[in-house]
Amino acid sequence: MTLLSVRDLTxxxxxxxxxxxxxxxxxxxxxKGGTLGIVGESGCxxxxxALSLLGLLxxxxxxxxxxxxxxxxxLSLDEDDLCHVRGNRIAMIFQEPMTSLNPVxxxxxxxxxxxxxxxGLGGAGAREEVLRLLHRVGLPDPARRINAYPHQLSGGxxxxxxxxxxxxxxxxxxxxxxPTTALDVTIQGQILDLINELVEDTGMGLILISHDLGVISExxxxxxVMYGGAIVEQGTTDRLFADLVHPxxxxxxxxxxxxxAVRGARxxxxxxxxxxxxxLPPACTFADRCAKASPVCWRETPAMTAFGPGxxxxxxxxxxxxxx
Amino acid sequence: xxxxxxxxxxxxLITVSGASVIIFLLLEVLxxxxxxxxxxxxxxxxxxxxIRLELGLDRPAFIRYVDWIAGLFRGExxxxxxxxxxxxxxxxxxxxxxxxxxxxxxxxxxxVSLSLGIFAATNHNRIGDYGVMGxxxxxxxxxxxxxxxxxxILFAVVLHWLPSGGFPGWDEGIWRGxxxxxxxxxxxxxxxxxxxxxxxxxxxxxxxxxxxVRTARAKGLxxxxxxxxxxxxxxxxxxxxxxxxxxxxxxxGTLIIENVFALPGLGKLIFDAISNRxxxxxxxxxxxxxxxxxxxxxxxDILYALVDPRIRIQS
Ligand SMILES: Nc1ncnc2c1ncn2[C@@H]1O[C@H](COP(=O)(O)OP(=O)(O)OP(=O)(O)O)[C@@H](O)[C@H]1O
Ligand SMILES: [Mg+2]
Numbered sequence: 123m124t125l126l127s128v129r130d131l132t133x134x135x136x137x138x139x140x141x142x143x144x145x146x147x148x149x150x151x152x153x154k155g156g157t158l159g160i161v162g163e164s165g166c167x168x169x170x171x172a173l174s175l176l177g178l179l180x181x182x183x184x185x186x187x188x189x190x191x192x193x194x195x196x197l198s199l200d201e202d203d204l205c206h207v208r209g210n211r212i213a214m215i216f217q218e219p220m221t222s223l224n225p226v227x228x229x230x231x232x233x234x235x236x237x238x239x240x241x242g243l244g245g246a247g248a249r250e251e252v253l254r255l256l257h258r259v260g261l262p263d264p265a266r267r268i269n270a271y272p273h274q275l276s277g278g279x280x281x282x283x284x285x286x287x288x289x290x291x292x293x294x295x296x297x298x299x300x301p302t303t304a305l306d307v308t309i310q311g312q313i314l315d316l317i318n319e320l321v322e323d324t325g326m327g328l329i330l331i332s333h334d335l336g337v338i339s340e341x342x343x344x345x346x347v348m349y350g351g352a353i354v355e356q357g358t359t360d361r362l363f364a365d366l367v368h369p370x371x372x373x374x375x376x377x378x379x380x381x382x383a384v385r386g387a388r389x390x391x392x393x394x395x396x397x398x399x400x401x402l403p404p405a406c407t408f409a410d411r412c413a414k415a416s417p418v419c420w421r422e423t424p425a426m427t428a429f430g431p432g433x434x435x436x437x438x439x440x441x442x443x444x445x446x
Numbered sequence: 447x448x449x450x451x452x453x454x455x456x457x458x459l460i461t462v463s464g465a466s467v468i469i470f471l472l473l474e475v476l477x478x479x480x481x482x483x484x485x486x487x488x489x490x491x492x493x494x495x496x497i498r499l500e501l502g503l504d505r506p507a508f509i510r511y512v513d514w515i516a517g518l519f520r521g522e523x524x525x526x527x528x529x530x531x532x533x534x535x536x537x538x539x540x541x542x543x544x545x546x547x548x549x550x551x552x553x554x555x556x557x558v559s560l561s562l563g564i565f566a567a568t569n570h571n572r573i574g575d576y577g578v579m580g581x582x583x584x585x586x587x588x589x590x591x592x593x594x595x596x597x598x599i600l601f602a603v604v605l606h607w608l609p610s611g612g613f614p615g616w617d618e619g620i621w622r623g624x625x626x627x628x629x630x631x632x633x634x635x636x637x638x639x640x641x642x643x644x645x646x647x648x649x650x651x652x653x654x655x656x657x658x659v660r661t662a663r664a665k666g667l668x669x670x671x672x673x674x675x676x677x678x679x680x681x682x683x684x685x686x687x688x689x690x691x692x693x694x695x696x697x698x699g700t701l702i703i704e705n706v707f708a709l710p711g712l713g714k715l716i717f718d719a720i721s722n723r724x725x726x727x728x729x730x731x732x733x734x735x736x737x738x739x740x741x742x743x744x745x746x747d748i749l750y751a752l753v754d755p756r757i758r759i760q761s
Contacts, residue, residue: 178663201668209665216664221657226679226754235675236665271755287665 125294125327126152126175129188133167133174133351135399136182142399144170146351146407147187149426150344152295157321157328159338159359162348163374165396168331171348172297175329176212177204191294210240213288217300219280223272230268233287240291255286260316278309282316289320295327296320302337314341335375339363347371350396350407353426357433367435370408406438414439450751450758458744465736466515473729475507484527484723501527501725514729523730528722533730536715543613543627543711547703548696550631555638556689562639563646563685568673570651578643585640590699594633594706601629611708630707634699638692645688649681656680682753690746694739 133145145167152158160168174185177196189196196207208214213236216222224232233252237243243251249268256264259282272280281301288296298317302310318341321328332338338345339359346356347368355368366372403409409419416438424436474480481498482489498504502513517523523533566578602610609626616623653659654677662672700713708714712731719727751758 176664178660205666205668207666208663214664216657216661218657222661224658224662224676224680225756227676235662235667239666273756284661287661 123154124151125154125156125192127188127190128175129190131171131174131185131187131189133170133179133186134184135170135180137399139398139400141184143402144351144399145174145185147423148348148351148353150346150353150356152327152329154294155321155325155327156344157330157342159342159345160329160331160348161333161335161338161345161374163333163396166348167351168333168348169299170351172214172299172329172331175295175297176208176214177201178208206240209236209288209293210291211293212295212297213291213293214297214299215281215284215288215301217303219277219284219304222284223280225272228269228271229275229283233283233290236287236290251290252286255290256283258289258320259283259286261286277305278313281305281309281313285313285316285320289324292324293326295329297329297331299331300333301330303332303334310337317341335363347374350402351399352407352436354408354437355435356426357429361430361433365430365433367429367433367440368408368437369412369414369439371435406436451748454744454747458740461740462733462737465740466733467511469729469732469736470507470511470514473725474503474510479503480725484725497527518733524726526719526724526727528719528724528727533726536727537712537731537734540710540712540715542616543709544700544704544713546623547627547630547634547709547711548693548700550627551634551638551696552689552693554631555635555642555692558635559639559642559646560685562643564650564673564678566643566647567650567654575647578647582640582643585636585643588636590633590637591702591706593636594629594703597629597632598707611706613709613711626707626709630703630709633706634696634703637699638696641692642685642688646681646685649684650677653677653681679753683750686746686749686753690743693742697735697738 128151129149131145131148132143134141135144148167148171150158160171162168170179170183173179174183175189175196177199179185185197187197191207191211196204199207223229230249230252233255234243234248237248237251252268253264256267261267261279261282267275267279272283275283285301296317301317302313305313314337317328317330320326328342330338330342343359344356345359345362346353347362347370348354349370355362355366355371362371363375366375397410403420405421405423406412406415406419409415412419418438422438424438426434426436427440428434429440479494480501481494481503484497485494502510505513514524521534523537525531526533526536529536562578562581566575569575598610601608608628610629611626613626614622650673654673659672659676662676663669667675700711701717702713703709704711704713705717712734716728716731716735718724719731
């Protein structure tokens with residue numbers, strides 16, 4: 123059953139050069155309990171996509187399209203109703219555990235906040251629940267740590283606190299925006315395992331944002347590759363990784379150092395850099411960096427085309443891939 | 447926390463001692479004979495000799511300094527040369543005016559600037575924000591004494607609502623005292639409010655952009671709740687800093703305000719003492735001013751620690 127259905131989501135942001143689209147016609151579905159990875163280079167619109175699901179876009183932003191959660195269009199909700207969704211039905215954790223917690227409040231209080239807000243839980247009941255959550259996310263010695271301030275915890279511990287907070291109201295969907303990027307490599311694995319385990323246990327849906335294909339391939343059933351605000355390729359994790367279709371996905375994957383690669387060998391990267399929002403090509407946003415680009419790529423936005431079962435890409439040239 | 451307090455208290459003692467040495471050096475040791483300063487260069491030698499003896503200026507500087515400090519510990523500050531009464535007594539009387547004036551101005555400025563600053567920040571780049579910023583620009587540009595005179599013209603001369611100056615003493619009734627301090631308090635609060643409003647506004651705006659505020663919103667807190675529960679306490683730190691520094695401005699500002707409004711306060715006392723070259727008074731009142739500023743900053747440090755646990759727990 124489809125829990126979240128995003129259709130033609132377009133988000134325009136205020137930039138120094140006027141309104142510019144950071145998200146362009148993004149569509150995807152998330153089944154109940156399903157897991158989706160969004161992958162792409164920095165600046166491709168992953169975070170803006172996630173924030174638009176919560177209605178937490180920067181001031182002056184304009185979002186159009188539909189974001190249906192159980193049939194309710196979140197984009198049409200007013201602030202009050204959105205507050206009931208945030209932290210309650212959709213919870214989010216962020217990249218920077220160092221700055222994502224309020225430095226002047228004890229962590230127990232910060233975790234209890236959504237409980238009080240959405241469950242009306244206070245006092246001893248809230249404390250008990252916070253302890254349970256801290257225990258659940260594997261924070262050592264919860265009874266003592268509940269009174270700690272964020273600066274007394276390590277990065278990994280803070281991210282566990284963030285996860286406990288997100289978990290507190292048993293949300294339908296967990297949005298994890300690069301939850302491990304800021305952490306030590308050893309801790310990254312632990313946090314990722316914790317998230318996967320929680321998703322499995324609670325049956326909540328997961329949207330995991332990352333620019334790390336390794337992280338994505340291990341954790342989610344479905345993947346969407348984003349470039350320049352648009353999804354350029356999506357499919358089930360197995361099929362997509364088995365057969366990358368879009369030139370951008372191919373470039374992105376080639377840019378990942380693989381185990382066994384000769385140390386010091388040059389990392390293959392995609393030529394050029396991500397242009398500013400306002401400078402993105404009008405039709406296919408990848409046209410200016412794509413080796414296969416032809417005039418049609420500058421004229422017409424490529425439509426999402428099924429390439430096989432559970433696998434689609436938006437590229438004018440993907441059917442010719444075999445010829446090359 | 448107790449280590450923190452002890453350290454702060456030590457630095458407080460050091461600062462006040464340093465201030466006392468500097469004051470002493472400036473007034474009594476550096477070139478320029480205090481006796482000559484007091485009587486003027488044309489005074490007869492006999493008179494100068496007499497006052498030297500009276501003030502004990504014939505003794506070595508170090509002894510005089512130790513004497514002064516020892517006296518302070520006994521609660522003695524010597525006699526005013528002009529008024530012939532103990533300086534402690536003079537200061538005591540004058541504090542009745544200056545303390546309410548300074549505290550009143552500080553409290554008023556804090557209340558108004560917190561409200562205006564928060565209001566401006568929550569209306570960022572909208573008409574309310576521009577209005578508040580315009581006001582504060584004006585408040586910064588207008589000199590205190592001139593604003594004081596404008597207030598006198600409006601409220602005393604034209605409307606007859608409030609007295610134009612002077613202070614009847616608290617014996618004449620609280621209300622009369624309060625009335626005569628109203629215009630001075632407004633005058634002094636103007637500049638403070640202008641500065642603190644700006645600091646509050648920019649601090650709130652800055653904290654509102656922090657990641658943890660986004661976290662709070664992602665939990666489901668409304669904009670307003672996130673402001674009250676997560677932004678304000680963090681935004682208070684810079685406001686406290688500036689507020690503490692502004693106390694020095696308030697203290698020195700009493701010189702001007704009390705002159706404009708003919709108030710018998712400490713500012714007026716030191717102003718007259720300087721004109722009359724009343725060395726004992728100048729020396730002790732300046733030290734008192736320094737001590738007030740240092741005490742306030744000590745208090746501000748403690749407030750910091752209360753607001754921000756990172757400061758408290760580090761030390
Ligand atoms: N507040 C904002 N105002 C204007 N433009 C913004 C704002 N936030 C993001 N952008 C722009 O929107 C685009 C998408 O940003 P987004 O944060 O979604 O990227 P991302 O894919 O999450 O990148 P990263 O991996 O670096 O987090 C970028 O070009 C960025 O510069
Ligand atoms: Mg991001």
